Amino acid sequence: xxxxxxxVILYRQPxxxxxxxxxxxxxxxxxxxxxxxxxxxxxxxxxxLGEPFVWADMRFYVKRGGVMATVTGGKIRSVFPRVRADxxxxxxxxxxxxLVLRLTPLHQVNREKFELLTTALTELEYGEPTPAFAPxxxxxxxxxxxxxxxxxxxxxxxxxxxxxxEDKFSNLxxxxxxxxxxxxxxxNIVRRFLDRYLTYPLGTLKPWxxxxxxxxxxxxxxxxxxxxxxxxx
Numbered sequence: 001x002x003x004x005x006x007x008v009i010l011y012r013q014p015x016x017x018x019x020x021x022x023x024x025x026x027x028x029x030x031x032x033x034x035x036x037x038x039x040x041x042x043x044x045x046x047x048x049l050g051e052p053f054v055w056a057d058m059r060f061y062v063k064r065g066g067v068m069a070t071v072t073g074g075k076i077r078s079v080f081p082r083v084r085a086d087x088x089x090x091x092x093x094x095x096x097x098x099l100v101l102r103l104t105p106l107h108q109v110n111r112e113k114f115e116l117l118t119t120a121l122t123e124l125e126y127g128e129p130t131p132a133f134a135p136x137x138x139x140x141x142x143x144x145x146x147x148x149x150x151x152x153x154x155x156x157x158x159x160x161x162x163x164x165x166e167d168k169f170s171n172l173x174x175x176x177x178x179x180x181x182x183x184x185x186x187x188n189i190v191r192r193f194l195d196r197y198l199t200y201p202l203g204t205l206k207p208w209x210x211x212x213x214x215x216x217x218x219x220x221x222x223x224x225x226x227x228x229x230x231x232x233x
Contacts, residue, residue, distance in 0.1 A: 005026040010023045011023040014040065023101055029109060030105075031108065033106070034071050036071050055118060080124065082126075103141055130170070131174075133169050135189075154185045160182045
C-alpha cells in the first residue's frame with residue numbers, strides 16, 4: 001500500500017549503518033513508525049525528512065502484513081528555522097513532540113492532536129515562548145488523549161483554566177500573583193499526571209519546570225474527570 005500524508009517527525013534513531021527509523025504523527029493515519037533508507041550516506045536524498053519536528057508531506061510504502069512503513073519521498077512544509085536557531089525554542093519543540101509520542105498509541109487517528117502539534121510549532125516559530133507554553137500544551141493534549149479534567153481544580157479560576165485551554169500559546173503571559181500561583185498549580189497537575197501515567201520520565205521534562213517543586217499550601221478540590229489525577233491530588 002502506498003499513501004501520502006502530512007506528518008511531523010516526533011523521534012528518530014539510527015538503524016543499521018545507513019538507515020534511520022522515525023516515529024511520525026500524521027494527519028490521517030495517526031502515529032506510525034517508518035524507515036528512512038540510506039539517509040546516513042552523504043548522498044542520502046531523504047536526509048532532511050529525518051530531522052526532529054520537521055513538518056512535511058511524506059509518501060509511505062507499507063508491505064502487505066508489514067508493521068513498519070518505508071518513506072519513499074516527500075515535500076517539506078517547514079523545518080522551523082527560527083526554532084532550531086534558539087536552544088529554548090528547540091527544547092520546547094522537542095518536549096511537545098515527546099509528549100505526543102508518549103501519550104499517543106500507534107495508528108490512533110486524531111486530527112485535533114495533529115493540529116495542536118503543528119499550531120504549537122508554528123507559534124514557537126513566529127511568537128515568543130512563555131513559561132505557560134509547556135503546561136498549556138500538556139493540558140490540551142491530556143484532554144485530546146482522554147485524560148482531561150471536567151472543570152478547574154485546586155481553586156484555579158474558570159477564567160485562567162479557559163485561557164490555558166483555548167488562548168494562543170504566545171498570549172499566555174501572566175504577571176498577576178494569583179495568575180502566577182494558578183500557573184504553578186497547573187504545573188503541579190501536569191507533573192503529577194505524567195509521574196503516574198508514564199512508565200519512565202520524559203527526557204525533556206526538567207528544563208521546563210515540571211519537576212517536583214514546593215507549592216504554597218491550598219486545600220484540595222473534589223472533581224470528576226481524570227481518575228489518575230484524582231488519586232494523586
